[in-house]
Amino acid sequence: MLATARGLSIGAFGAAAGVNVETIRFYQRKGLLPEPGRAYGTIRRYGEADVARVRFIKSAQRLGFSLEEIGGLLTLEDGRHCAEARTLAEQKLDDVRAKLDDLRRMESVLAELVERCDASRGTVTCPLIAALHAH
Amino acid sequence: MLATARGLSIGAFGAAAGVNVETIRFYQRKGLLPEPGRAYGTIRRYGEADVARVRFIKSAQRLGFSLEEIGGLLTLEDGRHCAEARTLAEQKLDDVRAKLDDLRRMESVLAELVERCDASRGTVTCPLIAALHAH
DNA sequence: CTTGACTCCGTACTTCAGTACGGACTGAAG
DNA sequence: CTTCAGTCCGTACTGAAGTACGGAGTCAAG
Numbered sequence: 001m002l003a004t005a006r007g008l009s010i011g012a013f014g015a016a017a018g019v020n021v022e023t024i025r026f027y028q029r030k031g032l033l034p035e036p037g038r039a040y041g042t043i044r045r046y047g048e049a050d051v052a053r054v055r056f057i058k059s060a061q062r063l064g065f066s067l068e069e070i071g072g073l074l075t076l077e078d079g080r081h082c083a084e085a086r087t088l089a090e091q092k093l094d095d096v097r098a099k100l101d102d103l104r105r106m107e108s109v110l111a112e113l114v115e116r117c118d119a120s121r122g123t124v125t126c127p128l129i130a131a132l133h134a135h
Numbered sequence: 136m137l138a139t140a141r142g143l144s145i146g147a148f149g150a151a152a153g154v155n156v157e158t159i160r161f162y163q164r165k166g167l168l169p170e171p172g173r174a175y176g177t178i179r180r181y182g183e184a185d186v187a188r189v190r191f192i193k194s195a196q197r198l199g200f201s202l203e204e205i206g207g208l209l210t211l212e213d214g215r216h217c218a219e220a221r222t223l224a225e226q227k228l229d230d231v232r233a234k235l236d237d238l239r240r241m242e243s244v245l246a247e248l249v250e251r252c253d254a255s256r257g258t259v260t261c262p263l264i265a266a267l268h269a270h
Numbered sequence: 271c272t273t274g275a276c277t278c279c280g281t282a283c284t285t286c287a288g289t290a291c292g293g294a295c296t297g298a299a300g
Numbered sequence: 301c302t303t304c305a306g307t308c309c310g311t312a313c314t315g316a317a318g319t320a321c322g323g324a325g326t327c328a329a330g
Contacts, residue, residue, distance in 0.1 A: 009307075010306085010307065010308090011305095011306065011307080020288080021306095022288070023287090023288065025308085025309085026287075026288060026289085030287095044307085044308090060241075061287090062199060062233075062234065063199065063234065063237055063238055063241060064197060064198065066286075067286080068286095085248075086249055089245050089249045090249055093245040093249060096245060097242060098197075099197065099198065099234075100235065100238050100239070100242060102198055103235050104235070106198060106231050107231045107232060110224050110225075110227055111228060113211065113221075114221055114225055114228060144276075145276085145277065146275095146277080155318080156276095157318075157319055157320075158317090158318065158319080160279085161317075161318060161319090179277085179278090201316075202316075202317070203316090
């Protein structure tokens with residue numbers, strides 16, 4: 001496993017972050033993860049910050065952000081170009097709020113559906129469809 | 136455009152639902168949309184229910200559901216197999232609530248980020264990463 | 271009854287997000 | 301010093317979700 005005080009090997013990193021080694025290399029190619037320096041030889045070492053970064057990517061993906069958008073979100077990290085960062089954050093905030101609205105509608109409909117599952121037998125119109133339809 | 140009282144042509148349907156004609160045919164192949172009967176000739180006609188269905192698919196996709204999952208959600212529509220439907224709905228409800236949690240965290244972080252954009256200049260750690268990291 | 275827009279259907283291509291593969295290399299353990 | 305799991309890198313493949321294309325058929329209007 002090659003896990004020493006110098007940091008995690010790519011294998012250990014992948015395991016820690018819950019992704020495949022190839023995925024890490026893929027993210028590096030995409031610029032989502034920095035290509036780490038190789039202070040101690042030709043094998044790359046990774047740290048906790050890298051693990052957090054991958055977990056962030058995965059979380060953001062589950063929320064429907066594309067890798068490209070996530071790349072944008074991650075540039076907010078550096079603190080520089082504050083004006084652009086703010087704009088990006090505002091756009092994303094709008095996205096997130098729209099998603100929240102949809103999900104809340106979805107939640108209430110699903111909850112209702114579960115609740116009165118037995119009561120409604122021959123209902124023809126789908127309450128789920130109706131819920132998202134009412135936009 | 137061939138839009139008559141008999142219903143919408145596939146082109147009009149696509150326009151009404153905000154998707155490409157090819158997408159409609161694709162959904163039909165996938166079984167997400169019923170292949171309509173051809174009561175009046177060889178050209179298929181569509182109605183409002185179809186439009187609602189496509190809009191539902193698009194909404195659900197924005198929430199991160201795959202077409203396969205959406206297929207599952209759409210089977211809840213028919214009201215039959217109530218036990219299975221209930222189980223499916225419950226699983227989806229869990230999914231939706233997990234997504235809501237993530238998004239709410241994301242929202243607060245983004246909102247905060249926008250707010251104190253000017254204040255935090257040289258902050259090194261990314262509050263966004265921290266927010267989703269804290270799971 | 272011809273024309274031209276639209277439809278039908280199959281097949282092929284594209285993008286996104288990985289996953290797999292294979293040959294060369296590295297480096298800790300025996 | 302050898303060995304062999306693990307790494308490196310490029311290239312190729314996969315699956316999901318469409319999108320594009322081309323030839324044949326249809327149908328409302330002129």
